[in-house]
Structures are given as C-alpha cells and as structure tokens.
Amino acid sequence: MTRTARVILLGALAALGSAAPAQAQPQSGIVRPTQEPSAPSLELGSQLFAGNCASCHGIGGAGIQAPRPGAGETLGAGPPLRGVGALSADFYLRTGYMPLGSIHSQPERERVLFSQKEIGSLVSYVASLGAGPAIPRPQPSQGSLGDGLTLFTEHCSGCHQVVAQGGFLTGARVPALQDATPTEIAEAVRIGPYLMPHFPVSQINDRQLNSIVAYVLSTRHPDDHGGWGIGNLGPFPEGIITWLIAIIALVGVCVVLGERLRS
Numbered sequence: 174m175t176r177t178a179r180v181i182l183l184g185a186l187a188a189l190g191s192a193a194p195a196q197a198q199p200q201s202g203i204v205r206p207t208q209e210p211s212a213p214s215l216e217l218g219s220q221l222f223a224g225n226c227a228s229c230h231g232i233g234g235a236g237i238q239a240p241r242p243g244a245g246e247t248l249g250a251g252p253p254l255r256g257v258g259a260l261s262a263d264f265y266l267r268t269g270y271m272p273l274g275s276i277h278s279q280p281e282r283e284r285v286l287f288s289q290k291e292i293g294s295l296v297s298y299v300a301s302l303g304a305g306p307a308i309p310r311p312q313p314s315q316g317s318l319g320d321g322l323t324l325f326t327e328h329c330s331g332c333h334q335v336v337a338q339g340g341f342l343t344g345a346r347v348p349a350l351q352d353a354t355p356t357e358i359a360e361a362v363r364i365g366p367y368l369m370p371h372f373p374v375s376q377i378n379d380r381q382l383n384s385i386v387a388y389v390l391s392t393r394h395p396d397d398h399g400g401w402g403i404g405n406l407g408p409f410p411e412g413i414i415t416w417l418i419a420i421i422a423l424v425g426v427c428v429v430l431g432e433r434l435r436s
C-alpha cells in the first residue's frame with residue numbers, strides 16, 4: 174500500500190469512529206421531576222407533559238396553532254391532544270416520533286428517550302384529556318396473507334411500495350415498515366400520521382387490519398422467486414444492475430473485437 178493510500182484509509186477509519194458516538198447522543202434532553210415515583214402514574218404523566226410537550230401542545234393538551242417562541246427560542250406549535258386517546262400517544266411515544274425536535278420537521282423514528290414507566294404515565298395522561306381510542310391489540314395470526322396483500326396493494330403500496338420498503342412523497346419521506354411492531358402498524362392505520370391518510374373501521378375493519386399486519390410482517394422475509402432479490406426494491410435497482418452487467422459485457426466485446434481487427 175502506498176503512503177497516500179494509507180493516509181486516506183486511516184482518515185476514513187477515524188471519520189467512521191467519530192461518527193458512531195455522535196449518532197448515539199440523544200438529540201434533545203428530557204425534563205424529569207427530581208423525584209420520580211416508582212410506578213407509572215397520572216401525576217408523573219402530567220409533570221412529564223408540562224416539561225416536554227406543553228411548549229408545543231399547550232397546557233393540558235389544548236394545542237397551539239400559531240407558532241410561538243418557547244424555551245431556548247425554539248418555536249412551539251402542535252395539534253390539540255384532547256380525544257386522540259391512548260392509541261395515538263402510545264404510537265408517537267413508542268416510535269420516538271415525539272417529542273419532536275422542531276415544528277418544521279417530519280416526525281421520524283428516533284431513539285426513545287423515555288423509560289417504559291414514563292411512556293405508560295404519559296399515555297395515561299394524554300388519554301385522560303378526553304375520551305379517545307384505546308391501544309389496539311392486533312392478532313396477525315388470525316389474518317390471511319392473501320387478503321393482506323390485496324388490501325395492502327389497494328390502500329398502502331402506492332406510498333410504502335408493495336414490499337413495504339418506503340419511498341418519497343412530495344413533502345414527506347415514506348418510511349420502510351421493517352421496524353414497526355404489529356401494534357404500531359395497527360395504530361398508524363387508524364391515526365394516519367403526518368401526510369398518511371387515516372383509515373377508520375368503516376374502511377378497514379379489525380379483521381382486515383389483522384391481514385394487513387400479517388402481510389407487512391411477511392415482507393420482512395421475502396421469498397425471492399427467480400433468484401437474487403437485490404434488496405427487493407423493485408424495477409429501478411434491477412434495471413441498474415442489468416445495465417451494469419450489460420456495460421461490462423459490451424466493453425468486453427469491444428475490446429475483443431478491437432484486438433482481432435488489429436491483428
């Protein structure tokens with residue numbers, strides 16, 4: 174290995190090493206009461222809410238419409254939470270979508286900074302703000318994969334792709350569904366987070382939801398008929414790979430022909 178190559182390699186390794194701890198840092202701290210009770214409680218939920226959520230969702234979850242400066246000059250605004258129920262609070266907290274870092278960003282799956290006890294307390298606090306739906310308990314084993322594929326193709330694949338790898342919409346990133354638990358999938362369908370539409374029971378009933386969940390889980394172990402799946406991303410990467418192979422083959426043919434003509 175030449176000296177320059179060694180320097181480049183060492184530089185790349187150092188950059189990799191420093192990137193890992195930077196990512197492991199929490200994005201924002203969580204405000205906690207000094208003395209936390211040992212069990213989940215409504216009181217703990219209301220304290221955590223006041224410290225971490227009220228700057229955007231308002232006192233008692235009344236919502237803040239026009240963005241206004243909160244602590245540290247960060248802008249606060251968010252929808253009212255009265256009536257969203259345990260279902261929505263559970264989804265947004267377990268995925269790490271909340272607390273949101275900035276009102277201008279799309280909620281995304283992040284490292285969860287609250288403990289189980291804290292999530293339980295916040296969920297019961299948000300549920301206590303107004304009557305709303307409970308946390309769903311989907312039973313994917315009672316669903317049918319065939320129905321799931323049909324329903325997913327009809328309602329979800331336009332955005333999430335048929336193998337649930339996600340993609341892009343104007344103004345939003347559509348996540349892959351590989352990390353969502355069965356409960357989170359059922360919750361997302363009922364809520365419709367961000368630009369996703371929501372699907373009430375009149376549109377997708379609980380039995381159909383079981384089939385959708387079963388189908389999404391099945392996409393994690395795709396069956397690659399016909400050989401190499403190439404990440405199961407569909408025709409685009411398949412086309413690129415075909416071109417790469419074709420280019421190498423064509424250049425090879427040209428070289429051979431050129432040599433023959435010369436001799």
Ligand code: HEC
Pocket residue numbers: 222225226227228229230248249250251252253254257261262265266271272273274275276280295299364366367368
């Ligand atoms: C920086 C502002 C901000 C902070 C802090 C914040 N939120 Fe949010 N929250 C939002 C915005 C904006 C939305 C709407 C996101 C969307 O459209 O998906 C939202 C959506 C939600 C929803 C979904 C509401 C619905 O209609 O179903 C819940 C539940 C929620 N937040 C809970 C919380 C909790 C609990 C906390 C504290 C741990 C918190 N949020 C902290 C801004 C914030």
Ligand code: HEC
Pocket residue numbers: 268270279280281282325328329330331332333342345346347348349350352353357358359361362366367368369370372385
């Ligand atoms: C119009 C496009 C669109 C359609 C249709 C759609 N989704 Fe989504 N979905 C999204 C977007 C955008 C998000 C990200 C939401 C956010 O960041 O707050 C999302 C998030 C999710 C999540 C959370 C994933 C995670 O790990 O963060 C699940 C689960 C989900 N969708 C399932 C479904 C299912 C099941 C269907 C069909 C019944 C469906 N979606 C239909 C756009 C869509």
